[in-house]
Amino acid sequence: MCSVCGTIKRNxxxxxxxxxxxxAIATGHNLDDTVSTMMSLFFAGDFEEIARLKPVxxxxxxxxxxxxxxxxxxxxxxxxxxxxxxxxxVQECGCPHGEFTPIKGMKKWLDEMEKEQPDIKxxxxxxxxxxxxxxxxxxxxxxxxxxxxxxxxxxPSSSDICAKCRRVMELKEVMGRISYEELEVDMEDIQNLGxxxxxxxxxxxxxxxxxxxxxxxxxxxxEIEKRWRELAKYKKTHKVVVFxxxxxxxxxxxxxxxxxxxxxxxxxxxxxxxx
Ligand SMILES: [Zn+2]
Numbered sequence: 001m002c003s004v005c006g007t008i009k010r011n012x013x014x015x016x017x018x019x020x021x022x023x024a025i026a027t028g029h030n031l032d033d034t035v036s037t038m039m040s041l042f043f044a045g046d047f048e049e050i051a052r053l054k055p056v057x058x059x060x061x062x063x064x065x066x067x068x069x070x071x072x073x074x075x076x077x078x079x080x081x082x083x084x085x086x087x088x089x090v091q092e093c094g095c096p097h098g099e100f101t102p103i104k105g106m107k108k109w110l111d112e113m114e115k116e117q118p119d120i121k122x123x124x125x126x127x128x129x130x131x132x133x134x135x136x137x138x139x140x141x142x143x144x145x146x147x148x149x150x151x152x153x154x155x156p157s158s159s160d161i162c163a164k165c166r167r168v169m170e171l172k173e174v175m176g177r178i179s180y181e182e183l184e185v186d187m188e189d190i191q192n193l194g195x196x197x198x199x200x201x202x203x204x205x206x207x208x209x210x211x212x213x214x215x216x217x218x219x220x221x222x223e224i225e226k227r228w229r230e231l232a233k234y235k236k237t238h239k240v241v242v243f244x245x246x247x248x249x250x251x252x253x254x255x256x257x258x259x260x261x262x263x264x265x266x267x268x269x270x271x272x273x274x275x
Pocket of ligand 1: 153165
């Protein structure tokens with residue numbers, strides 16, 4: 001999901017910048033975002049992608065804006081303090097798929113490391129920027145890919161049709177086959193789903209024990225994969241209504257279950273909206 005979203009998002013940013021005649025796109029990536037992404041890519045062995053996380057990237061085609069990340073050395077928490085002190089408006093809505101990204105796990109891991117080594121994030125950024133990236137770039141120079149304009153949208157691409165245009169074509173094809181319209185249900189809709197309905201509470205055990213919906217079973221979101229067998233037996237026979245407090249984590253679980261062939265639904269607004 002993140003790679004689809006990221007590809008399309010970058011394409012839109014570039015188009016918007018061109019429309020207003022801007023020669024640079026500045027994004028708000030902070031130290032935590034950058035180092036956690038670099039570490040995830042490092043563990044995946046994707047060194048070329050690490051090189052693309054540099055704070056200044058030249059345009060791939062003439063006339064395109066360059067990309068800059070002015071906050072790359074600022075810790076996330078300092079951005080938050082700055083925003084709060086200056087009462088700046090922030091985007092509060094989170095991505096429904098953000099709960100499961102490997103980056104989130106990596107951020108947690110780095111936060112743990114930071115307790116014993118307070119400068120670990122700065123040191124890692126410096127190692128990547130000053131040691132690893134120059135090595136990778138020296139190597140990459142030998143096999144420079146030819147960049148041309150996408151035949152559909154005109155954006156830089158290594159093939160005739162760019163990654164974003166290929167993704168959009170794939171998505172259009174999938175959307176023609178699957179409809180996600182009825183993914184979200186409210187309490188009334190649940191009555192109409194029939195008898196074989198499993199209510200799946202994906203909050204943690206303590207929340208489940210303090211209050212839940214009648215008849216609900218509890219598998220915390222992060223344990224879904226581990227406790228897969230328990231769910232798999234309902235795949236053919238039952239519909240699964242997933243819920244959490246806000247409806248956000250459960251949404252991503254419901255999408256995941258649908259992709260795995262379940263008849264899954266998300267309780268809109270979460271358990272809070274149903275009380
Ligand atoms: Zn294109």
